[in-house]
Amino acid sequence: MTANGEIAFSLEEADAFARKVLVACGLAADHAAAVAQTMVSGERDGCTSHGLYRLLVAANSVARGVVVPDAVPEVSEPAKALVKVDGKGGFAQLPFELGMPLLVEKARAYGIAAMALNNVVHFAALWPEVEALAEQGLVALAFTPSHAWVAPEGGTKPVFGTNPIAFGWPRPDRAPFVFDFATSAVARGEIELHRRAGKAIPPDWGYDADGRPSTDAKAVLDGAMRTFGSHKGSALAAMVELLAGPLIGDMTSAESLAADEGRGGSPIGGELIVVIDPAGFLGDSLDEYLKRAETMFETIEGQGARLPGSRRLLARARSQVEGVRIPAQLHADILEILERGN
Amino acid sequence: MTANGEIAFSLEEADAFARKVLVACGLAADHAAAVAQTMVSGERDGCTSHGLYRLLVAANSVARGVVVPDAVPEVSEPAKALVKVDGKGGFAQLPFELGMPLLVEKARAYGIAAMALNNVVHFAALWPEVEALAEQGLVALAFTPSHAWVAPEGGTKPVFGTNPIAFGWPRPDRAPFVFDFATSAVARGEIELHRRAGKAIPPDWGYDADGRPSTDAKAVLDGAMRTFGSHKGSALAAMVELLAGPLIGDMTSAESLAADEGRGGSPIGGELIVVIDPAGFLGDSLDEYLKRAETMFETIEGQGARLPGSRRLLARARSQVEGVRIPAQLHADILEILERGN
Incomplete structure (x- = not known):
């Protein structure tokens, strides 16, 4: 110690x-x-x-029996540029690892490819996944719903999960550019921390169960969180629900919360990962354009702003x-x- | 009249x-x-x-000679699931129309496909493009940079364009779910309108050329606009720059503004459109899952919130x-x- x-x-x-x-x-x-x-x-x-x-x-x-601890994931190819991994109710990490080589192969073969992880339990951030893909020189986007905790803009009842979006971009000779954020105004854990500490939350984080803006952390946990960025964040949250729910034959955040049956487990459902091989569009110009991207990063950092x-x-x-x-x-x-x- | x-x-x-x-x-x-x-x-x-x-x-x-009025776009296939249309300096609409059939064909054949429009002049919103694709039963995302007018979060100097993101989702028996928004805090035209009307703008729309938050519309037009949604919106703006600039071998918003040489024309550069065929992942379950998406839309509208x-x-x-x-x-x-x- x-x-x-x-x-x-x-x-x-x-x-x-x-x-x-x-x-x-x-x-x-x-x-x-x-x-x-x-x-x-x-x-x-x-x-x-x-x-x-x-x-x-x-x-x-x-x-609590939310996750199957010894699930054997099954990898399949529903279409030429699509990979599907049925996680059989286990954690998402192994299905990702098992599907990733085929996803990378397809992205390189077709220029773009996508992988659905289905029936997986999610407790982690998405950045490890897009970072692993960007480390292979690929551009990656990832989306996953969670449990219905977040109200759409203009409403006060939960529909969306915290619905993160992650993005990875390969950088020559350095760690990839990666971001990963919830489309909710704040992480649910942040509100949880305020509840434990008995601290008030800002009035624009969420609503109580009666739909009134509230500074009471517990009331908002029992009511609804808000999205970030007003109607734009709300639109993105809806997009994440659609892309990583119905599009891949998996649950929405509302369906996932219902399936939890009050056990308080991590969300079970799907994840969508889209991968583009920059060499597909760029061919021999790959290095030149990756350098142009570096120029943009320098313009950001050169003015004292931090890269995500x-x-x-x-x-x-x-x-x-x-x-x-x-x-x-x-x-x-x-x-x-x-x-x-x- | x-x-x-x-x-x-x-x-x-x-x-x-x-x-x-x-x-x-x-x-x-x-x-x-x-x-x-x-x-x-x-x-x-x-x-x-x-x-x-x-x-x-x-x-x-x-x-002003910013656009080639009679450009003859050229469609090519840089990879199996990629379409590239060189707009040869003309407006973006015709290149999109010419490339779309091949994009749709590839999305259906491979499950996912992408199209780059290169060297096109953009004056319009992106929603007509994703809507046209969603009307074909496909899910579509579109991105385009513009001119460097927007500062990254944490900075005050312009790097990004207004960098819109558009999304389209097919709905059975009705118009697609479509959104399209700038990742800047407001549209540049909104600030322009305030300038013309001699009205002050809110202090969180942008910075003057010295990097100070300003309520003077002209000062912000000459300085830098802000992104929506703080660091999350800024991360998305960077993503749009990368996806629809270097990834597809086209200009960033800074490069496009420099290329304009002060003529005040519409931005020239690229656009990336990603299309996923829901039938790829869903097969025979397509109708069932499109209905599940409708349930989500109903939960939003049922509480009085508007869909984008x-x-x-x-x-x-x-x-x-x-x-x-x-x-x-x-x-x-x-x-x-x-x-x-x-």
């Missing part, structure tokens, strides 16, 4: 620790490896809410040297899972 | 009038037909800023019965083009 009550891990130790815990929860070894990698990536990149803390969330989903994802990459560089640290209390809570086997 | 100083047209009359004016400007007949259709669609749908008023804008672009595009469809229904009306002064200004042949 460090002086300020934190537990330190190297990234390798964190990965081994997370795997051990997940296997103790009942996850099959391949699922545990894929899920651990995502959680350690989050911790490494300073996204603590998507880091090792999620071991508790994953354990809860297993304990830059804070994550800074945290990553630090973690790769110093490892990661988690609060002693969180460590103790995780050890408890290890002891009781769930 | 009507009692309140407006000139009335049936939709057919408006189309014939617009074609005649465009041909008088020097546009080749096929370009004039495609451009007229887009302008009349805008007027019909109550988007007057993208309606017949744009005849003046198009005439200006021709007069609903105002446009109301205006359309009215125009189809009553025709359209334009201010007498605008009509006179357009007639002047007709007389002087430009």
